[in-house]
Amino acid sequence: MDTQFPEQSQHLVDAIRAQTDRSIDLLINTHHHGDHTSGNTVFKELIKDSVAHSNSKKNQLSRAEGSDKVDQIFLPETVFEDSWKINLGSETVLMNYYGAGHTNGDAITTFVNTNAVHMGDLVFNRRFPYIDKSAGANIQNWIVVLDKVLESHNTETKYIFGHSDNGYDVVGNYEDIKAFQNYLERLLEFGEKSFKAGKTLEELNAETTMIPGAEEWKGDGISRSLDAVYQELS
Ligand SMILES: [Zn+2]
Ligand SMILES: [Zn+2]
Known part of the structure; x- marks a missing residue:
């Protein structure tokens, strides 16, 4: 992987x-x-x-x-x-695509018998994500993608993440996926509110250190979230 x-x-x-x-x-x-x-x-x-x-x-x-x-x-x-599958020894590897998220080409890879999923960069664990608008990223659909991932697995499934902040693991569970989905939802909400209030991207970047309702997300690069949400809203 x-x-x-x-x-x-x-x-x-x-x-x-x-x-x-x-x-x-x-x-x-x-x-x-x-x-x-x-x-x-x-x-x-x-x-x-x-x-x-x-x-x-x-x-x-x-x-x-x-x-x-x-x-x-x-x-x-x-x-x-849309999907692809191969049997390798005792394992079945299943890949799915649910539309744009972190980019427009993020595969979700399930190791069926192990009940583990590699999420690529569809999850940044407690760290501000890169949202690659230049490669077709879409925050709204990213939220839907995560729903589809959770629907097609169970609460025992182990998830592997592309990135995590210092002190956080790159392996997690259902709750970690829900927490990141909440980050994206709160980011959209915060972006919409700021956009409607007439705030410029420069003003927003200057005064924002965390996303209200998703304060666990930290690290460098909150501007990548703010830039992306403004691009998506305009
Ligand atoms: Zn990465
Ligand atoms: Zn990436």
């Missing part, structure tokens, strides 16, 4: 190689961002297949074209639109 940067991926591959020389069945990219796909090149010769949502592949390619680095990336070979 995801590859961070080449250095981290090489470290992982070396650790795998110390235990086995069998090939790696599958590489999954949750979405296109550099901290999730830059290490793909390290896996290129080692994997049987790689998969991502079709928009994730498009975004990865267009970003590389924009910075003239197309020859330095490795794109997923298999793409899906």
